[in-house]
Amino acid sequence: MQHDPVHPVVVAVDGPAGSGKSSVSKEVARRLGWGFLDTGAAYRALAWHAEACGVDTADAASVISCLDSFDYRIGTDPTGYAVHVGSTDVTRAIREPGISGVVSQVARVPEVRSHLIELFRAIMAAERRGGIVVEGRDITTVVAPDAPARILLTASEEVRTARRSAELVGHSASATGQQLRARDAADSKVVDFMNAAEGVVTVDSTDLDFDETVEAMLAVIRDAQVRTG
Ligand SMILES: Nc1ncnc2c1ncn2[C@@H]1O[C@H](COP(=O)(O)OP(=O)(O)O)[C@@H](O)[C@H]1O
Numbered sequence: 001m002q003h004d005p006v007h008p009v010v011v012a013v014d015g016p017a018g019s020g021k022s023s024v025s026k027e028v029a030r031r032l033g034w035g036f037l038d039t040g041a042a043y044r045a046l047a048w049h050a051e052a053c054g055v056d057t058a059d060a061a062s063v064i065s066c067l068d069s070f071d072y073r074i075g076t077d078p079t080g081y082a083v084h085v086g087s088t089d090v091t092r093a094i095r096e097p098g099i100s101g102v103v104s105q106v107a108r109v110p111e112v113r114s115h116l117i118e119l120f121r122a123i124m125a126a127e128r129r130g131g132i133v134v135e136g137r138d139i140t141t142v143v144a145p146d147a148p149a150r151i152l153l154t155a156s157e158e159v160r161t162a163r164r165s166a167e168l169v170g171h172s173a174s175a176t177g178q179q180l181r182a183r184d185a186a187d188s189k190v191v192d193f194m195n196a197a198e199g200v201v202t203v204d205s206t207d208l209d210f211d212e213t214v215e216a217m218l219a220v221i222r223d224a225q226v227r228t229g
């Protein structure tokens with residue numbers, strides 16, 4: 001798994017909402033000096049764009065009609081990246097519960113998935129650091145099934161809800177939990193991110209603190225480095 005200046009090492013990370021994919025992957029990338037790609041941000045930004053265009057996110061044809069005008073940009077610097085749609089910085093807006101509540105409708109459309117997967121692969125190929133940690137729902141299985149290190153990051157539903165609730169000040173814990181369960185249920189119909197595919201290593205963070213989870217992920221990457229040289 002040596003650094004090839006043309007092909008960065010890819011670490012693929014999948015898992016359900018609130019399992020720690022984004023925060024843990026970002027820290028792992030930071031420690032390795034690698035890039036980081038949050039793929040969920042693109043689905044969220046497309047949901048934001050569709051709403052900004054006045055489109056009904058429940059209507060697949062209308063969502064598809066927004067793809068041409070979806071001018072999406074995201075950085076891969078784990079120490080600070082912004083998400084833009086056109087000239088608008090949507091980094092914060094896409095985390096709002098209003099977007100979380102409709103993003104699965106956008107993500108279930110096959111044309112949306114193939115469009116965004118192409119975009120992710122282009123971002124991965126353009127990475128100039130030694131590697132890139134890519135996280136989402138279908139990275140280990142669809143986006144980068146050949147990645148040398150593939151990880152399913154899980155945690156119990158209770159712990160995931162508590163983590164997400166702690167972030168969303170001013171929103172009730174029960175509403176947050178309900179939304180998280182509904183989104184996982186909707187997303188699970190499109191891709192399986194609850195069960196590890198063959199060759200994918202599960203890291204269960206239920207009883208691990210943040211640093212222990214980072215260490216567990218780094219251990220999987222080191223093992224993969226030993227295996228692949
Ligand atoms: N192992 C852990 N222990 C405690 N808190 C964690 C752990 N992993 C992640 N977190 C926290 O949980 C919250 C949700 O994590 P996040 O990375 O957004 O999850 P995801 O991207 O899977 O939805 C964040 O506030 C993060 O700091």
Ligand SMILES: Nc1ccn([C@@H]2O[C@H](COP(=O)(O)OP(=O)(O)O)[C@@H](O)[C@H]2O)c(=O)n1
Pocket residue numbers: 016017018019022039040041043044103104107135136137138139183187
């Ligand atoms: N690779 C991916 C990443 C996200 N998604 C969709 O995008 C949504 C938001 O993803 P996210 O990673 O930001 O969600 P959290 O787990 O961080 O809450 C998910 O609920 C899925 O509907 C997807 O379908 N495939």
